[in-house]
Each structure stands twice: as C-alpha cells, then as structure tokens.
Amino acid sequence: MGFGVFIHRSDSIYDDSPAERYQFPSQYLRRVEACIGDWIIYYEPSKVAETRGYFAIARVQRVIPDPSAPGMYLALIEPGSYLDFANPVPFNGSTGPVERGVLNEQGRISGRAQSAVRPISPDDFNRICELGLAEDSPLLPRRDDDVRPFDLNEEQAPFRFEQQRDRVSLTVSRIVRDRVFRRIVLRAYDERCAITGLKLINGMGRTEVAAAHIRPVEAHGPDIVSNGIALSGTAHWMFDRGLISLADNLQILISRQANDPDGVRSIINKTGLALAPLRKSDHPHPHFLQWHREHCFKQ
Numbered sequence: 001m002g003f004g005v006f007i008h009r010s011d012s013i014y015d016d017s018p019a020e021r022y023q024f025p026s027q028y029l030r031r032v033e034a035c036i037g038d039w040i041i042y043y044e045p046s047k048v049a050e051t052r053g054y055f056a057i058a059r060v061q062r063v064i065p066d067p068s069a070p071g072m073y074l075a076l077i078e079p080g081s082y083l084d085f086a087n088p089v090p091f092n093g094s095t096g097p098v099e100r101g102v103l104n105e106q107g108r109i110s111g112r113a114q115s116a117v118r119p120i121s122p123d124d125f126n127r128i129c130e131l132g133l134a135e136d137s138p139l140l141p142r143r144d145d146d147v148r149p150f151d152l153n154e155e156q157a158p159f160r161f162e163q164q165r166d167r168v169s170l171t172v173s174r175i176v177r178d179r180v181f182r183r184i185v186l187r188a189y190d191e192r193c194a195i196t197g198l199k200l201i202n203g204m205g206r207t208e209v210a211a212a213h214i215r216p217v218e219a220h221g222p223d224i225v226s227n228g229i230a231l232s233g234t235a236h237w238m239f240d241r242g243l244i245s246l247a248d249n250l251q252i253l254i255s256r257q258a259n260d261p262d263g264v265r266s267i268i269n270k271t272g273l274a275l276a277p278l279r280k281s282d283h284p285h286p287h288f289l290q291w292h293r294e295h296c297f298k299q
Contacts, residue, residue: 003125004035004060005099006075007116009048010281015069017287018042018056019082019222022075023066028117032075035060039081041120041128043091050279052088054098054128056224057081082222085132086180098131099124133180174217181223185211188277189230195244195252196232197269210236214288219295226285229274234267245297248286250274255298 006022014023024032042056059081066072091097101121102113112118120128191207192199200208212231215221229246231239238244244264245253250273254264269275276283 002034002038003120003122004031004038004040005043005054005118005120006040007045008042009044011048015066015074018058018077019224019227020077022077023069024073024075024117026071026073028115029063029073031115031117031119032060032073033063034119035075036062039125041125046091051090053091054085054089054132056084057129057132058083079220080217080222082224083177083180084184084223084225086183087132087134089128089131093131098128133176177223181213181228182211184225185228185230188225188228188279188282189275192230192275193232193235194229194274194276195235195239195269196267197275198232200232208232212236212239214284215291219291221288221291225277225282227288229284238264239292240296242296242298245293246274246284246289247293248289250276250284253293253297257298 008016008018008022016022022032037060039057039059041054042058043054044052046053059078061076061078061081063073063075066074089098091099096107097103097109097113099113099120101119101124102109104110186207186209189209190199191201191209193209202208209230209232212229213221213223214227214229217223221227229239235244238258243255243258245255247253252268252272252274254261258264274284
C-alpha cells in the first residue's frame with residue numbers, strides 16, 4: 001500500500017466521479033494498484049481556470065476493469081472516505097512545490113509532475129493534508145452554552161502517518177467531516193440560503209445557514225460540495241422532510257402534501273430556482289438530486 005496523487009479536472013474526458021470512482025488507462029494500472037487500501041490526494045492541474053490545486057483526499061477500495069470501456073480501469077473509492085479540503089492547496093508554496101517529490105536532483109520540476117497518477121511520500125502527503133485541513137476560518141458550528149464544547153486538540157494535531165497511520169481515520173472523523181463540509185458548502189454558496197436567497201449573520205458574526213447533505217450521510221451520501229446545499233433553518237427542515245426538493249435544473253419543487261403551499265412559496269426566492277455556486281462543478285449533482293426526489297420528496 002502507498003499514498004498517491006490522482007490528477008482530476010472537472011472538464012475531464014474520463015468518466016470520473018471523485019467520491020465514487022476514478023477512470024484511467026492501463027498504463028497507470030500498477031501505480032493505482034499500489035494505492036489499494038490507502039489514501040490518495042486529488043489534484044487539479046494549473047492549466048484549469050481557477051484551479052483548486054490539491055483539493056481532496058479519498059481511499060482506494062479496489063480496482064476493476066471498466067465494463068463499459070475496453071482497455072480502461074476504474075479505481076473504486078471507499079464509500080464515505082472522500083473529503084474535500086477546507087483549503088485547496090496550490091501546487092507552489094512559499095518555498096516551492098509543496099509536493100517535493102516532483103523535484104529532480106537539481107531541484108527542478110521533473111516529468112513526474114505531469115503524471116496523471118503518481119506515488120507521493122508520507123512527508124508530502126502529511127504536508128498537503130495539514131494545509132488542506134487547517135482551521136483558520138470563522139465558519140464553525142455554533143455552540144450553545146448548555147453544550148460542552150468538543151475537545152478538538154487531538155484532532156487538530158498534525159498528520160504523522162509514518163508514525164501513526166490511523167491518524168487519517170481520526171482526522172476525518174464525523175466531527176471533523178461535518179465541520180469541513182459546512183465550511184466548503186457555505187463558501188460555495190457565499191453563506192446564502194439557496195432556497196430563500198437570504199444571507200443572515202447573527203450578533204456573534206456567524207452565518208444563520210446550514211450545510212445540508214442532499215443525499216444524507218446515513219444513506220451513503222458523500223461529503224462533497226455537489227452533494228451539499230446551503231439552507232436556512234425552515235428551508236432545511238422542509239428539505240429534510242421532503243416538503244421541497246429540486247429538479248435537475250434547480251427548479252424548486254413543492255410537495256403536494258405541504259399543508260400550506262402558499263406559505264412555502266412565500267419564502268422561496270422570486271426566481272423559483274435554487275441559487276447555485278459560481279463554480280459549475282460545485283452545483284448540486286443530478287445524481288444526488290434524483291436520489292432526494294425518489295427517496296425523500298413527498299410527491
């Protein structure tokens with residue numbers, strides 16, 4: 001087993017779905033197989049407009065031939081392992097590439113940096129994850145006075161996989177995942193409710209909007225921006241209970257079982273469409289929207 005870097009771009013010609021699968025040609029088979037059972041970092045190349053650089057981690061569960069594409073393979077991602085970075089990490093840091101393994105003996109960038117799949121050292125993996133999951137944002141869950149705050153000291157400790165490889169499991173615990181998911185979804189939606197269009201900040205400077213999973217974690221929904229939507233309290237309650245849903249074009253659907261449909265319409269923004277993130281790849285994915293309509297929405 002070993003850590004790896006998988007290059008992915010949202011406009012890829014490959015049949016990728018980062019939280020579920022990664023398609024690749026046979027030339028990379030050995031490198032991908034070396035990552036089975038271990039963690040990889042997704043990287044978006046610098047040629048992509050507004051590149052995210054290193055943007056997520058996931059664990060490779062197994063590799064299979066792609067049944068729909070001869071000569072191609074699929075790296076299947078372990079369900080629930082994918083996690084977007086709270087802070088996308090650029091290729092170059094203050095002292096050069098953060099992935100130092102791409103440098104040759106002369107300290108210059110080698111051809112390894114162009115490989116779609118490449119191994120990465122534990123030190124480089126640690127460094128990138130520390131930057132990607134660092135918490136320097138005020139977008140933290142509110143803590144009520146009658147609730148004892150979580151002790152986060154251990155979870156904020158630096159990654160040290162060469163000393164304790166289960167540190168990944170600790171750092172991507174549900175507590176950490178919820179916090180990171182909230183941060184990336186609220187950032188994508190500019191802290192604005194996608195249903196009402198309102199951006200409300202309370203007296204403590206915290207946004208009054210939640211990051212909701214479209215397909216819930218309990219139903220194996222991944223912690224990826226395209227499976228998230230920013231919702232204020234009432235909209236969140238209605239969405240979770242199937243009184244509202246979204247069409248693939250983001251039209252807001254109202255259940256016929258809503259006891260006050262006119263009241264529901266009164267809180268929906270005037271366009272009748274859910275607000276969407278600026279980045280196309282962050283939009284709610286039709287795959288997750290279909291799941292919500294079929295399993296949650298009360299027709």
